[in-house]
Amino acid sequence: MNDIAITVNAPVKSVSRLAHRVAVSALFFTQGLCFASWASRIPTFQQKFHLNEAEVGGLLLALPAGLMVALPFSGWFTAKFGSRKIVLAATVVYALTLVVIGLSPSVYALLGGLFAFGFSGNMVNIAVNTQAVQVEAMYRKPIMASFHGLWSLAGFTGASIGTMMIGFGLIPFWHYVIITSAALLIAAISSGFVIKDEGTVAVDQPVFAKPDKALMLLGVIAFSGLMCEGAMVDWGGIYFKEIVHAEKAWIGAGYTAYMCTMAGGRFVADWFTARFGMKTMLQISGSLIAAGLLLSVIFPHLYTAIAGFFIVGFGVSSIIPLVYGEAGKSTTMSAGVALAAVSTVGFLGFLLGPPIIGFAAAATNLRVSYTIIAVMGLTVTLLSSRLKQ
Template sequence: MITETYQSQPPATSRLVHRVAVGTSFFLQGLCFSSWAARIPTVQQRLHLTDTELGGVLLAVPVGLLLSLPLSGWLVARYGSRRLTVLGLSIYATVLTLLGLAETTTQLMAGLVFFGLAANMSNISVNTQAVGVEALYSKSIMASFHGIWSLAGFIGAAIGTLMIGYGAPILVHFALITAAVALGILLMRPYLLPTDAGHDPNQPVFVLPDKSLLLLGILAFCSLLGEGTMFDWSGVYFNKVVHASTAWAGVGFTAFMSTMAAGRFVADWFTDRFGRQRTLQLSGLFTAAGLMLAVLLPSLVPATIGFMLVGVGVSSVVPLVYGAAGRSTVMSPGMALAAVSTVGFAGFLLGPPLIGFVAGATNLRVSFAIIALMGLCVTALASRARV
């Protein structure tokens, strides 16, 4: 049992210190990604990319994820999530600055491949740390970690808006974020969990997930498809479909991030009260309803409310799915999270290119309507998942 692995740890002070360190790791990861997401419209304008071309460029990120798929879970199982958290976040932040140097589409795509690789590595390692910290408590706390990630996304978006407003070059913006992440890594590294639950250095590289883990991965995929869409296309949607003024172009993303972060900080309480399956079912309905509201009534107030509903909808799904994967009896937590999060994170990264391709063939409203169907899939699959 995971809990038994940590019985030797001091009960109160130690677990709080570990929780703060792991929470910091989630914050740094979210800050890296949201900083990039906030400047995507700027990159599109600087390189003169159409929506379809932007979709093709963003496809480079899931390529990096797929390249890291066979190794990330094994590296965590082999060397421990502590080392991989530090390494993954370091690479993630370094590549962020390199993206600011890209002057051609080819250079940008090459950087995004490594950005996706580092994203997957850090994602699996920090969630493995979270599973271990949650085992020190007698209640669910996974959602709060993801809430910190969302809070970092909100702050990263706010910083990005500020940088754009002052005309700061992308390179300067990204270099400042990289420096902040480096400082955060130095501060939190000594307090990460030194040993993972179920640590097995002889874990094989390739382990097929069972049906229960595969279903969890599909649930995460459907939800993260919508989440990735919100990160990369909310600003473009408000610009081109809602026709918001420059001052209001970022309000959709801000509304989404606000409710997603707030939802994750109350998700543990809500889940304990109403149950995991019901929470997942409601989450899917909120996502679908919010996206369709923005599609059917593409004006400032309804679209903003719709994006707020989407934030509520996606807030609980990934924490519930990752928590269930971490309790798997089939694999070690690191390998189980690798299997589930890789499938799920593929949705997060494939969503933005999909939006670009569909928008190029039709329009953005059709693209967002298709993503709304993924919310209904979450509701339909929730009753079959073992969470």
């Protein structure tokens, strides 16, 4: 793996590091906007194709399936052709795939569209994070979390636009045409300001790169963090309904509190990381996850549970940005390949977390299941102690 070579051309003098940062930030926002736009219309597709809950669940597996298939290829392509070419090309494909999804005449066509959406989305993810690593190096201070914060902010924006489109009675196709047009415009404007890197890999470099010991440790930390994130996303509302016994209007309060602090936490995480260091921040993050979940489990009442979810959001917010930022500094493989390797391990936690919670809840109850997730938070703290500051 030491025969990989990545060369980054010196940026044109007229392009400031701020311009690079704004361009990469815009691409993060675009990716989040496209994803949230799809997610906001899931009920519309359910109604259109007359799907029950189980069928919707099966349909939604197509997107992570495409993402998982893309993981090793995205790192290799980014290393081979450079993150600039991949992030711009993949963003265009990702946005256009939205229109394809909106045109889907059948469930099978929708499945194919979602697979392509997941595949191209991960291409964007690895390439744009590779760009972010290079911009962060220019600033010589932590700024990775702010990029991910914009992705979260785009999620709120996309969900709000989706709600508005549903209110106007606009079908998904025209909704997605509007979003795709905006995404293509942003990509076109950003194209002149993203870092012009040229990547090369040795001919015998395998597509599937096994992470070394240091990257595997980062991958397991990401696994633990994303397992917590997946459980909060999929089971937060159910926890408030079945355990907290919240009234209907308050069932989503915990999830809302969690999402607000997860997004907001990313905009302040960089300052705290610069102040206390990456290792300490990860230890604090894991501790916050454990503390917030235990508060919700031990005192399953409305206000204490909301407070618990509020704390968990802060804990989850900085884990993936910090892990990605550190992985991108790997000295044994290119940034793109290293990010893909860590993402492969980490994303398994996001996929496995919700079903593990479900199986544990079926065998015991949901409070016990959330205790397991609290243990994963402590795992982040313990594993982070093995990292170099």
